[in-house]
Amino acid sequence: MKWIKLGKIFDPADHSLPNNCVEFAQSPQALVCDGFVRIYFSTRERDGAGGKYRSHIAFVDMEKDLSRILRVSDRTVIELGGLGCFDEHGIFPMSVLRHGGRVYGYTCGWNRRVSVSVDTAIGLAWSDDDGLTFHKLGDGPILGPSLQEPFLVGDPFVAVHEGVFHMWYIFGTAWKRLGPSDPPERTYKIGHATSLDGVSWQKEEGRRIVGDRLNPDESQALPTVLKIGARWHMLFCYRESTDFRRNRDRGYRIGYAWSDDASHWTREDESAGIDVTAGAWDSDMLCYPHVFECDGRVYLLYNGNEFGRHGFGAAVLG
Amino acid sequence: MSSAGSRFRWKKLGPVFDPARFPGRPWLREFAQAPATLVFDTFVRVYFSCRPPADANGQYVSHSAFVDLDRKDLLRVLRVAERPILELGGLGTFDEFGTYPVSVARDDEEVVAYYGGWTRCESVPFNVGIGCARSRDGGETFEKLGPGPVLPYSPSEPFVLSGPKIRRFGELWFLWYIAGRKWKLVDGRAEPVYKIRMASSADGLRWKRHDRDLIESRIEPDEAQASPDVIFLGGRYHMFFCYRYSTGYRSRERGYRIGYAASDDLETWTRDDSKAGIDVSAEGWDSEMVSYPHVFELDGRVRMLYLGNEVGRGGFGLAELHGALS
Numbered sequence: 335m336k337w338i339k340l341g342k343i344f345d346p347a348d349h350s351l352p353n354n355c356v357e358f359a360q361s362p363q364a365l366v367c368d369g370f371v372r373i374y375f376s377t378r379e380r381d382g383a384g385g386k387y388r389s390h391i392a393f394v395d396m397e398k399d400l401s402r403i404l405r406v407s408d409r410t411v412i413e414l415g416g417l418g419c420f421d422e423h424g425i426f427p428m429s430v431l432r433h434g435g436r437v438y439g440y441t442c443g444w445n446r447r448v449s450v451s452v453d454t455a456i457g458l459a460w461s462d463d464d465g466l467t468f469h470k471l472g473d474g475p476i477l478g479p480s481l482q483e484p485f486l487v488g489d490p491f492v493a494v495h496e497g498v499f500h501m502w503y504i505f506g507t508a509w510k511r512l513g514p515s516d517p518p519e520r521t522y523k524i525g526h527a528t529s530l531d532g533v534s535w536q537k538e539e540g541r542r543i544v545g546d547r548l549n550p551d552e553s554q555a556l557p558t559v560l561k562i563g564a565r566w567h568m569l570f571c572y573r574e575s576t577d578f579r580r581n582r583d584r585g586y587r588i589g590y591a592w593s594d595d596a597s598h599w600t601r602e603d604e605s606a607g608i609d610v611t612a613g614a615w616d617s618d619m620l621c622y623p624h625v626f627e628c629d630g631r632v633y634l635l636y637n638g639n640e641f642g643r644h645g646f647g648a649a650v651l652g
Numbered sequence: 653m654s655s656a657g658s659r660f661r662w663k664k665l666g667p668v669f670d671p672a673r674f675p676g677r678p679w680l681r682e683f684a685q686a687p688a689t690l691v692f693d694t695f696v697r698v699y700f701s702c703r704p705p706a707d708a709n710g711q712y713v714s715h716s717a718f719v720d721l722d723r724k725d726l727l728r729v730l731r732v733a734e735r736p737i738l739e740l741g742g743l744g745t746f747d748e749f750g751t752y753p754v755s756v757a758r759d760d761e762e763v764v765a766y767y768g769g770w771t772r773c774e775s776v777p778f779n780v781g782i783g784c785a786r787s788r789d790g791g792e793t794f795e796k797l798g799p800g801p802v803l804p805y806s807p808s809e810p811f812v813l814s815g816p817k818i819r820r821f822g823e824l825w826f827l828w829y830i831a832g833r834k835w836k837l838v839d840g841r842a843e844p845v846y847k848i849r850m851a852s853s854a855d856g857l858r859w860k861r862h863d864r865d866l867i868e869s870r871i872e873p874d875e876a877q878a879s880p881d882v883i884f885l886g887g888r889y890h891m892f893f894c895y896r897y898s899t900g901y902r903s904r905e906r907g908y909r910i911g912y913a914a915s916d917d918l919e920t921w922t923r924d925d926s927k928a929g930i931d932v933s934a935e936g937w938d939s940e941m942v943s944y945p946h947v948f949e950l951d952g953r954v955r956m957l958y959l960g961n962e963v964g965r966g967g968f969g970l971a972e973l974h975g976a977l978s
Binding site: 415416417419420422445446447448449450453455457470472473474476478480482483485486506510518520 | 741805810857
């Protein structure tokens with residue numbers, strides 16, 4: 335693969351966003367519409383004085399070649415969950431797809447814990463107004479912790495292939511403290527589940543479908559999958575599990591794997607075709623990739639430095 | 653409809669096990685909650701959940717353990733477990749802060765246990781999930797099947813999956829449990845409302861949910877229901893459970909009472925609390941509340957273990973059925 339960077343295409347500081355959101359446009363995900371592309375992202379509302387945030391979903395509509403912004407959502411796309419619900423403290427990200435005349439939104443819901451900072455689970459919401467608003471199936475998740483995937487089930491990416499829903503997602507494998515007074519840091523890996531209706535899912539229960547490159551503590555996040563010809567291509571991001579926020583050499587990069595059966599994956603990061611650019615908005619970090627096709631071209635949306643605090647950019651497959 | 657001839661009642665035989673009488677186990681300082689039995693040749697093993705003293709913030713963890721009672725005299729304690737039957741879960745897991753309650757059943761040579769695992773949350777005090785473990789040493793120690801829960805949360809069962817009761821009828825495993833419906837803010841404190849639910853499974857691992865409330869709410873819409881204990885006797889399924897008001901439930905008037913429902917097919921349950929046949933006593937250890945019933949048949953008699961005041965802080969007691977369940 336070879337990606338030609340188009341630069342940063344959306345900066346949240348340039349726009350007024352609903353739900354008092356002021357920074358961050360994380361994990362962009364595209365829904366191709368009639369005459370434009372709707373790109374969902376997660377943006378953040380400050381929650382009290384403790385330095386915590388709540389993530390909300392918003393969207394920006396762009397020209398189909400991503401050359402120009404048409405409008406930005408001015409109201410709530412999907413409500414956060416109520417007291418004690420899995421998505422009470424944020425939705426980040428949301429994966430969208432068209433199926434059966436509706437838009438399906440698979441959400442990663444966040445809720446705060448005491449001994450560790452958070453847990454996550456995957457919810458489902460539907461839109462019947464072409465993605466302007468989404469209504470949840472219920473208060474609880476469709477995919478959450480299970481025997482061999484004990485926490486941090488999140489980052490869904492869903493595609494329908496030959497009548498079967500495929501979900502690539504992540505599950506936590508460890509919470510660890512580097513030292514006794516350090517906050518616990520998490521490690522997560524990419525998994526796979528299937529469904530016939532998009533609601534009831536069958537996990538592979540702990541199978542890590544992509545091998546580690548860095549070390550066993552490597553965290554892998556946000557898989558995005560596209561089938562081109564007979565081959566499945568997956569981009570994702572990966573990092574060290576500690577000191578990854580400010581240390582350029584330990585932060586997120588984009589990895590790549592391919593498969594000819596959607597089951598066995600060969601990791602081949604050297605073919606990812608994209609890396610950091612010195613001096614640019616994505617000089618220190620590349621994360622949260624999303625691949626989609628539009629008008630015969632294949633685009634990549636992604637975040638750069640600081641996990642997308644200052645927006646997202648795009649690249650086109652060369 | 654019920655007839656006067658089908659009435660039964662429970663004769664109270666008194667308290668059975670109070671942890672305060674068995675010192676030397678710091679993790680078993682007080683509470684003996686949610687009793688569940690496993691019958692052996694000469695003794696009856698009663699599993700229960702208990703607590704060490706609260707921590708500096710007034711918070712508890714729960715452990716599960718057992719006490720062996722003389723099969724011929726259930727008021728006689730033969731032995732108390734020397735250590736919890738289950739480890740607490742690791743950092744960030746669903747059962748990091750408690751394993752409560754536990755329900756057991758024999759499965760060939762093994763004993764299978766389903767238990768509630770407790771974690772602590774920021775906006776609400778806790779969440780609960782249902783875990784599974786197996787014992788290969790006759791129920792002395794249990795090994796978890798994995799670090800996560802066995803029954804997933806779902807869109808209609810979003811949190812507080814707890815109070816599992818495992819039973820086998822015919823070729824299927826049945827799990828009765830409670831599912832949180834909502835968290836209700838009462839004087840600034842989040843209190844969970846939960847209802848009785850059911851799932852069935854061929855292997856005990858993959859569960860098919862019934863996905864509706866089994867027992868209609870009686871005293872108020874937000875009535876909390878717990879401990880759905882099912883036994884098959886006299887050609888019918890009988891469920892004893894407990895229920896309370898959603899607010900002010902630490903008082904005698906609004907605290908736990910034992911309810912009753914019957915079913916012929918496990919699907920449809922008819923609630924009739926007037927037939928439960930047990931209520932609070934005028935005074936004594938169960939004068940404020942009666943809760944967490946467990947009914948079992950032993951040597952031709954039907955017995956009930958249950959909790960009294962303060963939801964089992966002082967242990968559990970025993971009652972015996974007079975009349976017939978039919």
